[in-house]
Every structure is written in structure tokens, then in C-alpha cells.
Amino acid sequence: MINKVVSGAKEAIDDVSDGATLMLGGFGLCGIPENCINALVEKGVKDLTCISNNAGVDDFGIGLMLKQRQVKKMISSYVGENAEFERQLLSGELEVDLIPQGTLATRCLAAGYGMPAIFTPAGVGTEVAEGKEIRNFGGKDYLMEYAFDADFAIVKAWKGDTAGNLIFRSTSRNFNPVMAMAGKITIAEVEELVEAGELDPDYIHTPGIYVHRIFQGKDYEKRIEQRTVRKSGV
């Protein structure tokens, strides 16, 4: 088998060049590809278009790339929690394309499933619909939205194997599997990399055919955005 295993984040993102379009998995800070983001920051690649549900926080996640002005355009459903982001947006340094979260997910799915466009009711009658084709099916209006076309999808999984198969843990799954399917080149960082054959074929979330490069990441911080707890002993 062609070796999909790379040494680490630096090698994995080595050919990401200025102006590339990247998908980055995660919801908030949950399930984000920490190692690859750090490597992209270190590499200093610029003018990126980033497709990601959120934009990180000031000092973590995509926020680190924003701070370095590496991002030309964000395509997200929910941004904020990020002062530098706001500054760049208001000053016109950063383009932002805000789209409904389900539209974001389904445009990834469409790319992964080879469907050039999909129909969704989300955004009909709002500014999101401006300039878009509207079509009525069964008495209800839908927007036609196009599949994403990303150079790289960068995702974070819990476990992966040398064949590129991925398993996600809990709600850190979120956008990761749909983005993994959608990149021309898909890079997966995993908490634990095992030999092909160690994962049960029935429980693989992303089949290896969608994954081009894989490595075992390190030093995961897994920062929690909103630590909410209840008192013990209730």
C-alpha cells in the first residue's frame, strides 16, 4: 500500500501553499486539528481561505492563524469569541462569508459524495439567498448551494490506522468526517495511530479511501471553551 503515514504535522502540511483553500474540522475548539494548525502557523503560509464552522479564539485554534494574518477569507457559520478576528473584519483586512451551519455541513457532504449541488431551505427569504437560485419542490422553496471545492481538508480524529481509517470520539466528531470526505487532499491527525487491522471495520467513521495523509499528533491541549459543571453529591 502507498504509505499514507507521515512523520508529523510539518510534513503533512508541507505542500500547503499561499492562497490555498483549507477545510478545518472542529466545532468551537472541540475536535480541531491542533497539530496542523500549529504547523501552519509555523510555516507562515498566507492568503488562505479557511472553511471552518468557527474561527477559534484569540490565542487558540484558527485564532492563531488570524493573529498572524494568514487568513484572507473565512467561510463559517459562527465567528466571534475573537477580538482580533473582529478587528480584521471591521478594518476590511479579512473577508468573511457567513453561511448557515447545515449548509456548511451539507456542502462538505456534497463534495465527498460527488454531488455538485444540493437544495436546502435554510436562508430562503434572507440575505443568504441573495443571488442564489431558488427552486420550489412540493410547495416549499429551497436554495441551491454548491459543493465546496477545497484543496486540503485537515481533520482531527481519535484513532486512525495506517490505511487511513478514522474513528472520532464523542462530539469531537462534528464536521470532521464530512470535511475528511471533501478535500482534494485530506490530512488526518489522530490521537492514536494503529496498524491496519486493529480497528473494527464496522465502526469506522471515515473509510481510508478519503484520507491521504495521517499521523499521530502530540501534546493535545483540548481546550474547553465553556466549562460548565454541576456540584457533586447531588
Next chain:
Amino acid sequence: MINKVVSGAKEAIDDVSDGATLMLGGFGLCGIPENCINALVEKGVKDLTCISNNAGVDDFGIGLMLKQRQVKKMISSYVGENAEFERQLLSGELEVDLIPQGTLATRCLAAGYGMPAIFTPAGVGTEVAEGKEIRNFGGKDYLMEYAFDADFAIVKAWKGDTAGNLIFRSTSRNFNPVMAMAGKITIAEVEELVEAGELDPDYIHTPGIYVHRIFQGKDYEKRIEQRTVRKSGV
């Protein structure tokens, strides 16, 4: 929680009435809802439209319903292996709508994901495209195909829980999860029914929200269509 658990196949299909449209999971005889098919045969419900990748064999699976003339129309990608089917088709007793297998699967997915129509290149330039809308995206032609609208989806899973969550085993998964998402009423028969909480949330193939009735089936025959083996001790 509303109780989704029913006593067995008879109760599960009790309100399937003449003229209903049913989806039936399975590929060949692999992963078919044996118990429900037997109950439908016993009930003798008629004029059914069956959406199923295949049509069973003469004396098993959907073939049993065909033998009793319960099926008005089959929507499938591959039929045959079935003499009675052929007789009914050639005599005009049975309508058959043959559609590409990927189109069949994706029209189920569309229903389960609330997408009224999808685009696929399968069938462009062939008789499958007759009367259908063709649309060019990026220089390639696609057919627009509509989401299925089925009264019932009847699927077979390996394990299920009282919340309706399903896990499929090996390639008996096939059409079952996409059909499970696509029925207005989804009925799942499972080899083993467990209490909610016994299945790992990370490894559920069909979330319970899609499943309306569930029961533990019995006496699974799991017939093999093509028993191919190699000699031991090679």
C-alpha cells in the same frame, strides 16, 4: 420515552395497508428484514410499491411477496434470480422501475436528510435520463433525481436498543441505514434488542430519532446466495 418496542413483526407491520409504498433494506438476500417480510406475506397486504435494491429469490425475501402477487411495482437496481418475477413482469402483472444503484441509495439519503432532489451523473445519455432534467455543472452533465417518499422503511439491524438506535453488522449494512432514515415510519427488526445505554453512542449507525418501531426478530435464516469458498489448508 414513548415506547418504540413492539412485540414482533406482526404488530410492527399491522398498519401497512394496501397500496402502501415500502422501502426494504438488504442487498441480495444479505441484511433483509426476514421477519417483517414473512409477516407481510401472512397479512396478505396488496398493491404494494416496494423500493428495494433487489427482489429476492423465488422462495425467499421479497420473492415470497411476489409469489402471492402482493407487489404492484418494484423500484430496484437489479432484479432477476427470480422466475416468478420474470413471469409477472413479462405478462404485465408487475411494474418495474429499474434505476441505477447509486441513484437508489442517494434518493434514500436525500429523503433522510430532507433534500428534495439530488444530482447524479448516473444514467446521463441513457434511457434512464428520459424525461428527466439534465443540468451541467463544471462541464459535466447530471440528472436531477427526486428524494423517495415512502410510507414505511423496513430494515434489519444486528443490534438495536429501546431508544431505536441501530448497529449493523458487516456488509448486511448496505441499504439499511439510508432506508432507515427515509421512511415516514421506520420499522427495525434486530437480532439482539438491548436496553438504552448498552450501545456505545460513538458506534451507532442509525440514531434512534429515525426509528419508530423496533423488535427483536427470531429464526433468522440468513440464506447465502452464492456460497463461494476456498479450500482450507492452502
Next chain:
Amino acid sequence: MFTKEEIAQRIAQEIKDGYYVNLGIGIPTLVANYIPKGINVVLQSENGLLGMGPFPFEGEEDADLINAGKQTITTLPGSSIFDSAMSFGMMRAQKVDLTILGAMEVSENGDIANWKIPGKMVKGMGGAMDLVASAKNIIVAMQHVNKAGESKLLSKCTLPLTGVKCIKKIVTELAVLDILPEGGFKLLERAPGVSVDFIKQSTAGRLIAEGDIPEMRLD
């Protein structure tokens, strides 16, 4: 007048046994605390979870297990995890029985605005546009008037819309109202001690108050 907690409590009465419910951020989140005993409800979190449980006990937080508000949460027996495409797929396919969300403005024809104030920093619509466009049953939990004393129930929304003709029921600190298919806020219940006249004054859109309007009950 009702407190936020009481609005949540009143909305909880609309939840039926076996419902799958999506709760938005703010007052809607509080609804989870008032689900009547004996009623079993499965909460959907749009980031990919069915069966959202309470916050974890201190020390048991799991960074991989959060809700749509990015709060650490837990699962419950019968939970399932899925990706974002399936999460919004099940909404779009109307498998979620009830969606409860907040609003900045609602119009008498059921339009809702809750994501953007022009001139202010825009954080994005998140899943709100998908929810309102897809849900078969949406209840809006909101204040009847804003801090400036202006009605948020209008003949026409002034803010950028989140969705059109999608809201059917509103619960505020003053009233429970249905939005009629032909348009108009139909007053169903008054908060205790609040007069129909006061509700009329607080509603900029067309209010329909016919016959005796009972007080809301919270038991």
C-alpha cells in the same frame, strides 16, 4: 409578568412525551429544567448529539463532549453521536419534533430575526437559519419588549431575517401567542396580572384578542 425561568417553565408544558427537541441558547436552554416528570424528551444538540444530559460533575468534564453552546455536557442512556451533516439532515427531514429558540424580532406573519444587527459585529447565524427553515414546530421564547420599551412583536421585522413564515407560537414575559396562518398574533394566555390592554400596547404587530383570555398557569 413572567421571569425568564417562568417563560421556560410555560414552554415546557408544550413538550409531549417522546419528543425530540432542539433547544437554542438563552431562555430555551432553561426549558430543560422544567420538563414535567413522566415525560421523556430527547434533546438534540446540533453539533451532533441526541440525548443531551446535564452538565458533568466537577472534575468529570470531557473536552470532547460539548453542546452547541460549547458547554461541557454529558450523554444519557440511549444517546447517539453523529456528524454535522446528519445532524442538520435530521432537522431538515423534520425528525426533530420541536425547536425552541430566542428572537430579537418576530413579525405577525411568522418571520423571525435573531442573528444580525446591522452596524454591530456579526457573529453569524450558526444553525439558526437551518432550524427555522426546517422545523415543523417552532416556539419562540423572547421578551415582549426590548430594553428601550419597544415591542419586538412587529407587523414587519426591521432586522435582517433569519427565516420567513416559520414561527407559530411565542411565549413572552407577558403572553402566549399563536401566529395565525393568515397572519396576526393571536393572544392565547396572559401572564398573571397582565391585562389584555397592556399586551396590546406592548405589541406593535396586529394583536387578535377574542373573548376571555385566561391567565397562564405553571402547574
Next chain:
Amino acid sequence: MFTKEEIAQRIAQEIKDGYYVNLGIGIPTLVANYIPKGINVVLQSENGLLGMGPFPFEGEEDADLINAGKQTITTLPGSSIFDSAMSFGMMRAQKVDLTILGAMEVSENGDIANWKIPGKMVKGMGGAMDLVASAKNIIVAMQHVNKAGESKLLSKCTLPLTGVKCIKKIVTELAVLDILPEGGFKLLERAPGVSVDFIKQSTAGRLIAEGDIPEMRLD
């Protein structure tokens, strides 16, 4: 002239290390037996499996584990199972590197007919239409002439089409041929002992044979 086994063997030479390959029923299935040593190939079975292994040992058949031909099979280390929507999704997204299938007819512009003979019982196209419409690289394994001695490489297909302008390479018992983007069967290799003239006579569509045409080699 080549046997079916030899056609399969020749096609196996086209497979590169790391390829994901979908093999149709018939001669294509035989290709699996000739994948060169040191070349790792992952076979996709359209019913929802990547990493199809050999037939099981007697007594180890599993009714839940079959391929698209409904044969009992096995998995291999690194296999994954998925549903039918994802299976055809990955094809449509051109993640499968190579598709090998049989044909009744192929035309000089790359059309293929392999699913229906009018007047005969029609069994259906199964996944064939999806495969030919989606695959980025398709090799047809077929007999050059039918049992009546008629060419199956035509200027235009006479049977109902499975797909249009999709076939790029054909391997028959007589020859290896490319279909040129502008149309026409370009003769690349002859089976041992078969003359260019004989191939010309056996090809009803436009055959392009330029320069010296080498014999196929199977080592």
C-alpha cells in the same frame, strides 16, 4: 489470442500501487488473482466494503459478508464497511482510482452498453451506470467479437447505453486499445500471434493502427 485469464492478467498490469479498484463481475473479477507482488491494491465492493479479501475457507462463510456479486468473501486488515449511499458517494467523488468492467458493446467515442438486450429479460443496471458515469479511469475487459463472430467494438452502440463517452481503454482477447478523446480505437498492443489485419477485420468501429504495434506481454 488471449484467454479470459490472460485478459485479466494483462489488465492487472495497469494497476498501480495504492490504487482503490472496483472490479465488475466476470473477467474483471479474475484480475484480483494477477495483481503483481509488491503492489498493494484495495478492492471496493459497491455493496459497502473497502478491502475485499479472498473467499472464506470452507465453513467460515458469513452470510453478512458478501460482495456485489453476492458471493461470500472476507475482509482484510484495514477494511472498512459503509452504507450504500457512501459507497456510491465515494465513486461519484472519484475516490476510486480504477474501475474494471465487462461490456456487450463499446463505441469508438467511448460509449458503453452492458446492461440490457431489448426483447430479453432485463435484470437491471445495478451499479454499472453509476460506475461508468463517475469513474475517472475505466478499463473494459471484453471479447473482441461475439459468438456470432460480430465485432463488439463499433462506431456506434446498437444496444441501450449504460454510459456515454466514458471508456478510455479496452483489453480483449486480441488487443489492447485506447479510445482517443477525438474518437477512434487506437491499437496499442496485439495478442501474441494476432495480426494487425485480423484486429482490423474484427473491429467494426474506426481502428487506428500507426507504426509498429507490439505484442502484449504478460510478465
